[in-house]
Amino acid sequence: MSTSRDAQLTARAAKVIPNGMWGHMATRSITAGYPQFFQSAQGCRVTDVDGREFIDFMCAWGPNVLGYQNERVDQAALAQLARVDSGNGPTEALVELAELLVSTLDNAAWAMLQKNGSDATTVCVTVARAATQRRKLVVVRGAYHGAVPWCSPSLVGVTAEDRAHILYCEWNDPASLEAAVAEAGDDLAGIMITAFRHDLGRDQEMPTVEFLSTARALCDKKDALLILDDVRAGFRLDVRGSWAAYGVSPDLAAYSKAIANGWPLAAVVGSERAREGAGKIFTTGSFWYGAASHAAAIETIKILRDTDALAHTFRMGDRFRAGLDRVTAVHGLKLRQTGPSVMPMVLFEGDADLKIGNAFCLAALNHGVYLHPKHNMFLSAAHTEADIDQALAAAELALQDIARAGVIKG
Numbered sequence: 001m002s003t004s005r006d007a008q009l010t011a012r013a014a015k016v017i018p019n020g021m022w023g024h025m026a027t028r029s030i031t032a033g034y035p036q037f038f039q040s041a042q043g044c045r046v047t048d049v050d051g052r053e054f055i056d057f058m059c060a061w062g063p064n065v066l067g068y069q070n071e072r073v074d075q076a077a078l079a080q081l082a083r084v085d086s087g088n089g090p091t092e093a094l095v096e097l098a099e100l101l102v103s104t105l106d107n108a109a110w111a112m113l114q115k116n117g118s119d120a121t122t123v124c125v126t127v128a129r130a131a132t133q134r135r136k137l138v139v140v141r142g143a144y145h146g147a148v149p150w151c152s153p154s155l156v157g158v159t160a161e162d163r164a165h166i167l168y169c170e171w172n173d174p175a176s177l178e179a180a181v182a183e184a185g186d187d188l189a190g191i192m193i194t195a196f197r198h199d200l201g202r203d204q205e206m207p208t209v210e211f212l213s214t215a216r217a218l219c220d221k222k223d224a225l226l227i228l229d230d231v232r233a234g235f236r237l238d239v240r241g242s243w244a245a246y247g248v249s250p251d252l253a254a255y256s257k258a259i260a261n262g263w264p265l266a267a268v269v270g271s272e273r274a275r276e277g278a279g280k281i282f283t284t285g286s287f288w289y290g291a292a293s294h295a296a297a298i299e300t301i302k303i304l305r306d307t308d309a310l311a312h313t314f315r316m317g318d319r320f321r322a323g324l325d326r327v328t329a330v331h332g333l334k335l336r337q338t339g340p341s342v343m344p345m346v347l348f349e350g351d352a353d354l355k356i357g358n359a360f361c362l363a364a365l366n367h368g369v370y371l372h373p374k375h376n377m378f379l380s381a382a383h384t385e386a387d388i389d390q391a392l393a394a395a396e397l398a399l400q401d402i403a404r405a406g407v408i409k410g
């Protein structure tokens with residue numbers, strides 16, 4: 001029997017947690033051999049409960065954008081914690097954060113705060129319905145918008161009624177979007193689209209201007225609301241919001257993950273057009289007013305707005321991407337690297353069953369690098385050139401290991 005601390009905790013968890021672990025962080029959904037439990041994280045490194053340190057390319061699956069334990073962010077949050085976090089009402093930090101979101105994000109006239117991405121996307125849907133007095137929502141097939149009945153990727157425990165007013169179109173396909181909107185008839189409340197296509201296990205795709213402009217034009221024509229689900233990519237690609245560079249403005253946008261560098265927070269921002277509807281809905285949560293996360297978000301957004309943190313992260317992403325191409329080419333392998341380099345999807349060509357990808361990522365773990373074989377990864381501003389180069393050297397060793405094991409050519 002293994003005596004690793006991770007194995008011990010996994011065995012204990014199996015008794016008191018259904019199926020041992022739930023959700024996206026259950027390591028069974030990656031591949032057997034990943035550590036489940038961690039004890040600390042600092043900068044761009046995470047340490048598992050057995051004391052193994054990894055250069056991290058998952059960034060807590062999105063929240064860590066500046067580096068774990070960023071001093072400025074954590075000091076602001078901890079100072080706020082020392083005064084009050086959840087009290088009988090919000091603090092000044094809520095207003096300051098809402099002002100900052102409105103002045104930073106494209107087409108934002110107001111903001112409302114929550115805790116998780118699913119809260120934010122669901123608030124967007126409710127606001128769109130309240131603002132339009134209509135029911136239908138068009139989403140892209142396969143897009144992830146959260147783990148609640150109207151959008152969860154699993155249908156277990158979900159009723160057909162939960163999805164009754166959800167219509168689907170295909171990514172970057174204006175004709176299918178037009179067809180879904182036509183099907184909604186005069187009952188279209190909104191169209192929700194992610195920043196780019198970042199579905200599990202497939203090449204990522206940036207949106208075409210034509211696709212986003214079609215969505216914008218259809219919403220204008222139908223008097224419906226265009227919703228950007230920027231939960232995963234927000235505050236990673238562009239501090240103004242991920243569509244700012246495309247010149248397409250959403251009416252509503254949902255943020256979470258990176259917004260407070262790991263402190264729990266989500267936000268919905270909206271245009272003037274959506275303000276009245278937003279004011280009418282009932283939305284709340286016990287912890288949605290917690291001031292420590294608001295303080296953390298204020299610092300995070302200011303750092304992202306005022307420094308070259310994001311540009312630096314792109315440079316590191318580009319360096320990592322080029323390096324991975326180089327070290328895999330030595331073994332005659334071709335990679336499919338897609339999406340923004342700060343949120344890279346790395347798949348091996350001709351590896352549909354992920355035999356190479358899984359073996360490579362497991363071998364990389366042994367050399368101190370935490371990668372993901374089929375989910376988009378994340379880089380942070382704490383990754384330095386030295387970290388990237390160390391990770392690439394580890395990737396070379398991992399490739400040599402799997403070549404020796406006969407998974408790839410030597």
Ligand code: PMP
Nearest residue numbers: 116117118144145146229231232
């Ligand atoms: N939308 C998108 C695009 C996401 O990536 C996620 C989380 N992966 C969510 C919504 C839901 O966020 P949360 O898990 O915080 O509820």
